[in-house]
Amino acid sequence: MATSNSGRTYVAVVDDNENLCRSFARLLRAAGMHPITYASAEALLADPQHPRFDCLVLDIQLPGMSGLELQKQLAPAGIAAPAIFITAHDDPQAREQAYASGCAGYFRKSDSGSEVLEAIRRVVVPPPALQ
Amino acid sequence: MNWITVAWPMVAAASLTLGLINLSIGVAQPPRAARLLFSLNAFSVACIAGVELALMRADSPAHFAAILPWGSVVSWVIIASLAAFIWVFFDSGNKWLALAGPGLFAVARMYDFGPGSSIHYLKITGLRTVETFGGATYKVAEGVPNPWNAISYLGVLVLLVFVVDASVRLWRRGGRRRAAVVGGSVTFTILAAGAHGALIESGIVQTPYLISWAYLAILVAMGYELNADVIAAVELGRQVQEGERRMDLASGAAGLGMWTWDIARDTIWATSKTRSLFGIPESEGLSLPRFMSALHSDDRDAVRQAIEISLATDRDYDVEYRVRLPDGQIRWIAARGRAERDSAGNPVLMRGVVLDISARRRSELELQQLQGQLAHVGRVSMMGQLASALAHELSQPLGAILRNAEAAELFLQHEVPDLDELRAILADIRADNQRAGDVIERLRGMLKRRSIEPRALAVGRPAGRGRGAHARECGRAPGHA
Numbered sequence: 001m002a003t004s005n006s007g008r009t010y011v012a013v014v015d016d017n018e019n020l021c022r023s024f025a026r027l028l029r030a031a032g033m034h035p036i037t038y039a040s041a042e043a044l045l046a047d048p049q050h051p052r053f054d055c056l057v058l059d060i061q062l063p064g065m066s067g068l069e070l071q072k073q074l075a076p077a078g079i080a081a082p083a084i085f086i087t088a089h090d091d092p093q094a095r096e097q098a099y100a101s102g103c104a105g106y107f108r109k110s111d112s113g114s115e116v117l118e119a120i121r122r123v124v125v126p127p128p129a130l131q
Numbered sequence: 132m133n134w135i136t137v138a139w140p141m142v143a144a145a146s147l148t149l150g151l152i153n154l155s156i157g158v159a160q161p162p163r164a165a166r167l168l169f170s171l172n173a174f175s176v177a178c179i180a181g182v183e184l185a186l187m188r189a190d191s192p193a194h195f196a197a198i199l200p201w202g203s204v205v206s207w208v209i210i211a212s213l214a215a216f217i218w219v220f221f222d223s224g225n226k227w228l229a230l231a232g233p234g235l236f237a238v239a240r241m242y243d244f245g246p247g248s249s250i251h252y253l254k255i256t257g258l259r260t261v262e263t264f265g266g267a268t269y270k271v272a273e274g275v276p277n278p279w280n281a282i283s284y285l286g287v288l289v290l291l292v293f294v295v296d297a298s299v300r301l302w303r304r305g306g307r308r309r310a311a312v313v314g315g316s317v318t319f320t321i322l323a324a325g326a327h328g329a330l331i332e333s334g335i336v337q338t339p340y341l342i343s344w345a346y347l348a349i350l351v352a353m354g355y356e357l358n359a360d361v362i363a364a365v366e367l368g369r370q371v372q373e374g375e376r377r378m379d380l381a382s383g384a385a386g387l388g389m390w391t392w393d394i395a396r397d398t399i400w401a402t403s404k405t406r407s408l409f410g411i412p413e414s415e416g417l418s419l420p421r422f423m424s425a426l427h428s429d430d431r432d433a434v435r436q437a438i439e440i441s442l443a444t445d446r447d448y449d450v451e452y453r454v455r456l457p458d459g460q461i462r463w464i465a466a467r468g469r470a471e472r473d474s475a476g477n478p479v480l481m482r483g484v485v486l487d488i489s490a491r492r493r494s495e496l497e498l499q500q501l502q503g504q505l506a507h508v509g510r511v512s513m514m515g516q517l518a519s520a521l522a523h524e525l526s527q528p529l530g531a532i533l534r535n536a537e538a539a540e541l542f543l544q545h546e547v548p549d550l551d552e553l554r555a556i557l558a559d560i561r562a563d564n565q566r567a568g569d570v571i572e573r574l575r576g577m578l579k580r581r582s583i584e585p586r587a588l589a590v591g592r593p594a595g596r597g598r599g600a601h602a603r604e605c606g607r608a609p610g611h612a
Contacts, residue, residue, distance in 0.1 A: 017527045020564055024536035026556060030541030062525075088530075089522045109530035113537040 002122065009124050014044055015059040015086065021108060027113045028090070033120070037108065041070035045077055049113040053081040054124040055117065060087040060094050068097050082123045083095045084116065133267045135339070142343045143180035149350055150174045152357065169353065172212040178205045180343035187339050192255040195272050199251055203240035206342070209237050210290055212318065217297050220313065223304065229261030232293055235286030242279060247470035249282050250334050250570040268598060271337045280332055294318055309356065316352030320345045327370040344523060358537035379403060388485040390468075392419065393441075394478055405485055408464060410456040427461065429452035434466075442478045443469050451488065463492040517574075524570045535560050 007088040011033050015021045018039070027083035036051070051127055056074070058067035065073070071083045084105035085098045098106045105119035135602045150173030157166025182202045190506075242250040249255075255274035262268050292590040298314025321346035330336040379402045382389050388405030398415035406413060407423045423431055430452035441448035448468035453461050468483020503538035535556045542556075544546050 019531040019559060019566075020527055020534070023531040023556075023559060023563075025537035026552065027534045027541065030538045030545075037268070061456070089519055090522075091519075108526065110526040111530075113534040114479045131531065 005056070009054045009120075011035050011120060011124075012050070012053045012081075013037045014039075014041060014056065014062065014070065016040060016058070016062050017088075020086075024113065024116075028116065028120075029093040031117050041065035041067065041073070042131050044070070045073060053079060055120045056083045057120070058083055058085055060085055061089060063104075068094070070099055070100060070102070070127075083124075084119055086116070099113060134265050135267045135269055137182070139180045139184040139187075139343065142347065145345070145350055146176040146180065146346065149353060150177065155352075156357075162220070165216060167218040168212050168219060168342055172209060172216055173350075174341055175205050175208040175212060176346045178578035179209060179340075179346075183340040183343055186272075189258060189270050192258055192272065192274075195254075195258060195270070196249055199249055200243040202340075203243045203250065204461045207237055207240055209342075210287065214290055214293060215298040217294055217314075217317065221297045221306070221309070223299045224293055228289055228293035228296065232286050232288075232290030236283050236291060238284075239279060239286060242277070250277050250283060253277050259337070269339050271331075271339070273334075276333050284329050286326060287321060291321045291325070294321065308359070309598055312352045313349075316348040319348045323348075364381040366381060382484070386486060390485065392468075392481040394480055408462065408485055408487055410458075420508075425454050427455050429453075430489065438481075441468065441481070448481065448483060451492075454562055461489075462487060463489045521570075521574065526565055528567040528570070531563045532560050532567075535563070566602055 009032075011028050013021055013024050013028070013035050015024070015037070016039050021037045021039070025037050028035040034051075036047075036053075038047070041058075041062055044050070056071075056079070058070055060067040062070075067083075067085055067087075074080070074083070083101075083106040084107070085103050086107050086109055087094060088109045090108050095106055104123045105116065107116050107119070148171040151164045152170075153173065157163050157170060181200065182205055183196060185198050186195060186202070188482065189198060214229045214233050218224055218226075239250055242248055247370060252272065252274035252595040253276070255272050257273050258270045259273055260268050261271055280383035294314060294317050298310040298318070303316065324342040327336075327338075327341050327345070329337060331340060378389070382402060383404040386404075388402055388408050390399055390405050394402070397418045399419070399422060401409075401411075403413060404476035409422070411417065411421070415421070417432065423435070426434060434450055434452050437448055439449040440446055448466065448470070449586055451465045454464050456462055464485050465488045466485045468481050470478040471483045472530075473479050539553055539556045542552055
């Protein structure tokens with residue numbers, strides 16, 4: 001496993017808003033993780049040399065393929081990491097779809113970044129028995 | 132039994148009857164002057180029949196002489212009214228001839244009113260009893276004729292000329308029937324009565340005066356003329372009724388009700404369609420107050436005002452109002468009308484139409500309600516759009532500021548804080564704060580510029596953020612791997 005080999009936690013951040021992308025990547029770095037940012041779902045799927053992700057933080061409203069659609073495409077693309085959704089527009093329908101997809105978290109963009117960090121830690125930190 | 136005492140009153144009665152008929156028609160409708168003059172003429176003939184009868188039954192020369200001036204007065208009224216009647220009825224003839232005939236006659240007959248004198252006889256020597264067929268007897272005078280009486284007959288002659296001249300003029304102008312019938316009979320009467328009177332008074336013949344009998348020709352002629360008028364009036368009435376029926380049918384088919392308001396008498400004539408639109412039965416009389424009472428109370432003032440304006444100015448009467456039907460239902464009516472004026476410009480009557488516009492009004496009302504609902508829906512959806520746009524536009528810079536601040540806190544906890552990173556964070560926070568401020572400023576500008584309209588607005592992205600720049604920024608990230 002990438003994490004066990006390098007001891008690094010790789011987190012994909014997909015958001016078309018570059019300021020959010022950059023600020024969230026900083027937060028992840030400050031928390032000791034390794035963020036990799038993409039401006040669209042297509043950019044992530046087209047990246048040939050991405051590491052093995054431990055977690056994906058996906059914006060729901062994206063140009064082209066949506067975050068929810070991207071999550072469905074992860075398994076076919078050979079990515080098995082859990083997804084956390086972030087949205088600027090919190091509408092009930094999107095939230096329902098996100099939870100139905102079995103996501104690891106659902107947050108608004110205005111929510112505190114530490115909450116998102118905690119959600120990431122919950123999914124990437126392996127249970128003590130396995131360490 | 133003396134048949135003379137029956138025959139003369141019969142002629143008098145016939146004349147009276149004709150006079151009364153013309154009087155009653157003349158009082159009611161034009162041509163008034165002609166009919167009233169003619170009835171005066173006929174009444175005078177009835178009088179002359181009485182005078183003739185009295186002369187025939189006179190019991191002494193003095194008695195006979197006393198009656199003669201009455202005959203003069205009545206004869207003059209006959210001549211004067213006949214001249215005036217022809218003048219008015221034919222609307223033609225020479226004015227001076229019309230005045231000269233009765234004038235000359237009057238001058239001559241003045242003589243009767245001098246002391247102890249008569250225009251007919253210088254002296255009446257006696258009365259003679261004459262027996263005629265049927266054993267009837269009557270009196271005639273014997274005496275010396277007055278030569279000045281020729282002036283009376285000159286007057287009658289002038290009248291004759293006037294009548295013939297007026298008849299010829301009327302004939303040429305196209306009034307042939309009237310010229311022939313009335314002009315002819317009047318001419319005949321004057322000729323017969325005048326000539327016969329002259330023969331009696333000059334002593335050539337000894338018969339009763341037959342002025343009233345000669346007048347029977349005029350009686351018949353005027354009866355014929357009157358009949359023709361009545362027949363024409365009946366025919367005209369039938370045509371008018373037929374026309375009215377046709378108009379009623381056509382207007383009814385078009386849904387139009389017609390009405391005419393006689394302003395002075397305050398009566399409203401209305402077609403059956405109009406009455407049914409207002410729920411007023413055919414049998415009920417219509418007036419302005421009755422019409423007003425059929426209207427919805429809120430619309431009465433407006434209608435009254437529209438009528439007043441139309442009467443006071445040249446503007447058409449054009450209003451829409453509600454009628455409250457007897458069953459309580461409301462009907463919308465559109466009314467148009469125009470005042471008609473007399474020669475002095477005073478409104479005499481108002482004519483117009485009414486149309487049921489309830490259906491149009493209903494759909495207008497429905498449309499208005501739908502528009503109201505649409506506007507409401509539009510407002511609601513616009514507010515929703517605005518709120519979500521605001522959330523979207525503001526949550527991104529605010530979220531970025533929050534994450535940057537949190538990242539800074541974590542960096543500061545490192546043993547050796549990365550100062551370059553902290554500077555970059557602060558610069559980004561400043562830029563995002565500026566961006567959020569811009570969003571609010573744009574929104575304020577948009578709301579100030581125009582009232583809220585139900586229109587989908589594209590959510591604008593801050594300018595100067597090219598896709599290339601973004602890709603570069605994000606594309607750098609995989610390098611951390």
